Amino acid sequence: MRSGHKDYYAILGVSRDATPEEIKQAYRRLVKEWHPDLHPENRQAAEERFKEIQEAYEVLSDPQKRRQYDLYGTAEPTLTAPSWATADPFADLFQMVDEFFGVREPHRRRTTRTERGEDVEVVLTLTLEEAFQGGEKELTVEIWDTCPDCAGTGVLGGYRRCLECHGSGRIAYTRQMQGVFFRSITTCPTCQGTGEVPGQVCAECRGVGRVPTQRKVKLQVPPGVEDGTVFRLPGQGNAGKAGGPAGDLYVTVQITPHPIFRREGVHLHIDLPLTFPQLALGDVVTVPTLDGHAEVTVPPGTQPGTVLKVPRKGFISMKSGRRGDLFVHVQVTVPTELTEEQRKLLRQLAKTMGVNPKGAEPSWWERIKEHFRKA
Incomplete structure (x- = not known):
């Protein structure tokens, strides 16, 4: 579909004199609203809307493409046939033969392999009192989240028709040997047979589709939680690739030693x-x-x-x-320092118990002091 058939400003909901920042903000809002994963009941319509939004942003975010679109109502350059096509006088004849015998070379649709996001493991450190009481705990987790600029696709403006093969996904070569023409068909090396190439690699995520970020996660810890308990939070791990499901977050409880208990x-x-x-x-x-x-x-x-x-x-x-x-x-507990009265009482107790520890006998100096007290 040619860009002249669409009003890109209306698609993004901005005026024709909108600033680049206004266009970017509108794009971010719309890709989040119309991401196909958020509309499982009407995914096909959401995908079409999502592609329109990406196509509009690809043109309006590029100053040169936007200028051409404003002047001519289209951002697509005039396409010319590749050299091999114009140099092949029998191309139409071969195509007619292929169609007569039912031979087809349909190009493969561009398929993106979705991957589930990786699981993330973190440790939640609690005191013994916190483990006893339980309650809601908040963690800051380092994860890979879906890129907000490209909505996880890795490209801006979606995909466009490959100019090398004109969207067919194949390239035909014709050569003459000893008066006989030979035709060979190979996969297009530019688009790898898909017929489409990325519009523009996302600068925010560099084409990865994910960006590192910090996320606040709340966890309800039950009273009496034990050391080493692992909690699983589904879908709270790293974001999936190419629209794949997110991984899980695993939180391991670690209780610090208590000075008393x-x-x-x-x-x-x-x-x-x-x-x-x-x-x-x-x-x-x-x-x-x-x-x-x-x-x-x-x-x-x-x-x-x-x-x-x-x-x-x-x-x-x-x-x-x-x-x-x-x-x-x-x-x-055994006291290390005793008063004279305490020593005396302990000696008396020792005698009543029939015990005469060596340390219970008064020292020479204590006997001298006792002698002068009696004199």
């Missing part, structure tokens, strides 16, 4: 340092939890290494919704 499945573990009197006499102590605190009863005579359980103070199970337990590991 240790996690094992849905259960939590914590160390609780206690003094000897607390272990011997018993006590009620307060321990931290991920959502507040809890009281733990230490029975009299509790030994170091004893594990006390606090029910339903662990993690929430993603499968059952039940909550795990908190396990308190009892440890004994």
Whole structure:
């Protein structure tokens, strides 16, 4: 279809004195609106409309083509037959013979191989508290997205008829040997037999059809998520090639170590340092939890290494919704500095227990001070 049969300004919805920037903005808006993938119920009509938009932009975005279009109503140069065609006096005769015997050399339609976009893998780092609570998290992902200028085609203005083969996709050569004419038909090297060539390579993506970009992605993390959990977000990966479907985004959860708690499945573990009197006499102590605190009863005579359980103070199970337990590991703390009164009381306790540690005997200097106090 010749360009003189169409009003390119009307197709893009701009005035005849529109600036290049206005034309570009109108083109970007229309290719997004009429991309065939967005109209699966009426794809054929969308493709025709999409080609019209690309054709109009190819002409109006090129100053020379636009000037010719404004003057003559067409942007196509006058086509002349190639040298091989004019030099072949038997071309029409061969064509008539081909048609008589039903021989055809139809050119192949230009086909673009669509490819699915690559999958993208990212890591979401969470604290233990964030994993416990869950909630919505936002990630910034580096991906390849569809080029906004060419809508993923890699070219501007679509494809035009190949001037080398006049759109037939083939080139015929005729030569004479010993009075006999021989005709050979080969695939057009310019268009590779498709009969079409790209109008203009997109400068934004350099013909790739995709551009690197950053995308904000929101992920709903369930409470109690485990370390190493992988979430799949369909269609959030790299954009497909030549209109192919996008890949998927895989998000792997990584939980940072906690300074106090240790996690094992849905259960939590914590160390609780206690003094000897607390272990011997018993006590009620307060321990931290991920959502507040809890009281733990230490029975009299509790030994170091004893594990006390606090029910339903662990993690929430993603499968059952039940909550795990908190396990308190009892440890004994030994003071490194004692007052004189504390030493005295410990010596008395040692004697009552029938224990006489060497460190319990008073030093020579302590005996001297005790002697002068009694004098």
